[in-house]
Amino acid sequence: MIGLWSLPLLFALPLALGILSLLAVPAWRPRLIFVGLPLMAAASLDMLAGLVISGPQVYRLGDWIAPLGINLVADGLAVGMILITTLVTGLCALYARVYLRDHPPSTSFFWPLLWFLWTGMNGIWLAEDIFNLYVGLEVMGLAAVGMVALRATPPALAAAMRYLLAALLGSLAYLLGVALLYGAYGTLSMAGLQEAAAANATTQVALALIIVGLLLKTALFPLHAWLPPAHGGALTPVSALLSALVIKASFYILLRIWLVLGPEVTPDFTAGLLGVLGAGAVFYGGWMAWRQHHLKQLVAYSTVAQIGYLFLFFPLVTNTGPEAARLAWDGTLMMLFSHALAKAALFLSAGNLILAVGSPQISHLIGISRFRPMSLFSFGLAGVSLMGLPPSGGFTGKWLLLHSALLSGQWWWLIVLFLGGLLSAAYIFKVFRMSFREGPQIDRSVTPPLTLDMIALLLAASAILIGLTAHVPLHWLRVGMVFGAV
Amino acid sequence: MSGALSGYLVFAWSGVLLFGLGLFGFVAHRHIVRRLLAFNIMGSGAFLVLVGLAQDGRGVDPVPHAMVITGIVVAVASTALALVVFRRWYRASGRTDLPEDT
Numbered sequence: 001m002i003g004l005w006s007l008p009l010l011f012a013l014p015l016a017l018g019i020l021s022l023l024a025v026p027a028w029r030p031r032l033i034f035v036g037l038p039l040m041a042a043a044s045l046d047m048l049a050g051l052v053i054s055g056p057q058v059y060r061l062g063d064w065i066a067p068l069g070i071n072l073v074a075d076g077l078a079v080g081m082i083l084i085t086t087l088v089t090g091l092c093a094l095y096a097r098v099y100l101r102d103h104p105p106s107t108s109f110f111w112p113l114l115w116f117l118w119t120g121m122n123g124i125w126l127a128e129d130i131f132n133l134y135v136g137l138e139v140m141g142l143a144a145v146g147m148v149a150l151r152a153t154p155p156a157l158a159a160a161m162r163y164l165l166a167a168l169l170g171s172l173a174y175l176l177g178v179a180l181l182y183g184a185y186g187t188l189s190m191a192g193l194q195e196a197a198a199a200n201a202t203t204q205v206a207l208a209l210i211i212v213g214l215l216l217k218t219a220l221f222p223l224h225a226w227l228p229p230a231h232g233g234a235l236t237p238v239s240a241l242l243s244a245l246v247i248k249a250s251f252y253i254l255l256r257i258w259l260v261l262g263p264e265v266t267p268d269f270t271a272g273l274l275g276v277l278g279a280g281a282v283f284y285g286g287w288m289a290w291r292q293h294h295l296k297q298l299v300a301y302s303t304v305a306q307i308g309y310l311f312l313f314f315p316l317v318t319n320t321g322p323e324a325a326r327l328a329w330d331g332t333l334m335m336l337f338s339h340a341l342a343k344a345a346l347f348l349s350a351g352n353l354i355l356a357v358g359s360p361q362i363s364h365l366i367g368i369s370r371f372r373p374m375s376l377f378s379f380g381l382a383g384v385s386l387m388g389l390p391p392s393g394g395f396t397g398k399w400l401l402l403h404s405a406l407l408s409g410q411w412w413w414l415i416v417l418f419l420g421g422l423l424s425a426a427y428i429f430k431v432f433r434m435s436f437r438e439g440p441q442i443d444r445s446v447t448p449p450l451t452l453d454m455i456a457l458l459l460a461a462s463a464i465l466i467g468l469t470a471h472v473p474l475h476w477l478r479v480g481m482v483f484g485a486v
Numbered sequence: 487m488s489g490a491l492s493g494y495l496v497f498a499w500s501g502v503l504l505f506g507l508g509l510f511g512f513v514a515h516r517h518i519v520r521r522l523l524a525f526n527i528m529g530s531g532a533f534l535v536l537v538g539l540a541q542d543g544r545g546v547d548p549v550p551h552a553m554v555i556t557g558i559v560v561a562v563a564s565t566a567l568a569l570v571v572f573r574r575w576y577r578a579s580g581r582t583d584l585p586e587d588t
Contacts, residue, residue, distance in 0.1 A: 068549065131553055138560045142567055149571050157575040158584055161518065164568050168525050169512065175557065176505060176532045182550065183498065183539025 075480030236351030278311025286423025331400030338393025501534030
């Protein structure tokens with residue numbers, strides 16, 4: 001049967017490849033991607049085929065029945081996340097193969113960590129019960145911390161340590177919430193919780209713990225302090241993976257849990273509060289990004305800002321009527337997917353610019369436009385999506401959110417969308433202003449390999465393309481969700 | 487909920503207490519090893535809540551035990567990774583705490 005054989009492979013395969021590459025000699029570690037990437041791509045596409053042909057599917061691992069067995073669910077959202085993960089991770093892996101050549105051999109631990117990261121992420125996208133989500137979070141989180149520490153310089157180690165402490169605190173809060181929910185209802189599955197949960201104090205405390213833990217892992221303002229050093233200080237392909245995908249995983253869990261429990265169980269102000277924190281993230285992150293002097297720190301703070309938009313989902317979907325809720329769902333997912341593509345492109349092209357001038361300082365980019373127009377073009381193209389200019393994915397996402405806000409009468413979120421876009425424009429143009437200025441500082445630049453430029457360009461172009469063809473992914477993402485009926 | 491403290495919930499409440507103590511230690515201390523110890527106490531608290539709440543006379547429930555075993559594996563792995571990063575950090579910087587945010 002189409003779709004089902006590939007479902008367990010999606011995390012068995014990266015797990016096996018991770019162990020294999022750990023055992024391999026460093027020189028062979030990168031080469032495993034030539035076996036792994038085609039297989040992962042085939043399995044992901046098979047999932048898509050399964051979704052298109054036979055709709056959402058449930059897979060019982062080892063034919064054990066829940067609660068002792070593990071159910072995996074592949075609905076539209078899960079398949080969408082799997083596809084974007086395969087695309088972005090695959091391209092980052094190809095990028096890293098070239099990028100890491102000039103780095104010390106110890107960085108070849110990137111490869112086993114990459115496969116473990118992929119295992120954790122796919123485990124999260126497919127999980128149907130809240131405990132497997134915890135396990136997925138941990139597998140992914142520990143691999144991500146290892147990747148941040150790869151550079152092994154004191155700042156990178158401090159960033160990794162800070163990231164690890166934040167991640168551990170977040171997971172424990174989440175785990176305690178899971179413990180309370182299981183104690184109260186005796187079930188871990190999302191569907192079971194949706195049926196059983198009532199709006200009592202236990203559920204509310206449990207949900208509060210889960211939400212706070214996940215906010216810490218998603219780095220929503222004001223819990224974002226660990227993100228800029230970790231994302232900005234890591235090796236370039238690692239930064240791209242972390243910003244594009246890893247922070248989305250905890251948001252994805254929050255989204256799933258909110259749809260199951262949120263509106264029925266939480267007090268009315270919760271959704272609004274999440275929206276306000278999101279708005280705070282957009283303003284604070286944008287402002288801080290504009291003030292940075294290091295290129296990758298600027299991009300990292302831009303992630304802090306862009307996370308904020310995703311959280312507008314909660315006030316727009318709660319008690320607003322089906323049409324506004326559907327628009328909010330579409331808009332949020334569009335923001336999520338286009339940010340994954342655009343931020344990966346932005347980090348990779350920023351990495352290319354840094355390779356070219358040999359310095360992470362924005363002020364050293366003076367005159368680079370004459371030497372590296374391609375890198376700069378990818379940077380700008382990704383920037384277009386982050387600013388939300390048409391016809392990019394970022395524009396479509398904001399447009400849908402805007403409609404949802406108008407339809408539900410919450411016009412004040414429009415201010416966030418507009419000012420956030422202006423702030424993004426300010427920090428993107430800050431980089432451009434430097435690049436086009438003529439100055440005495442450099443008259444030469446190192447030419448990074450063409451592959452690196454092409455990969456960044458491909459990702460940036462996808463961020464634009466997803467906006468042009470938005471209705472296709474959005475249609476399939478609704479399959480199996482409450483917003484399915486159009 | 488009367489008699490909740492004297493009955494089967496005593497383990498769950500101890501778990502909550504441990505979690506709170508651990509959280510306090512995690513926030514109050516700056517030495518990384520102390521914070522890791524505090525993290526482990528928090529973890530034990532969460533595990534105790536998991537098994538403690540399941541003892542409500544519904545008979546033996548294997549699911550929390552399976553979860554706690556998984557949780558212990560995760561906690562050991564996290565602690566090991568944290569200690570490795572800490573050792574590298576200590577060797578590189580000579581500090582036992584993290585620098586303040588700039």
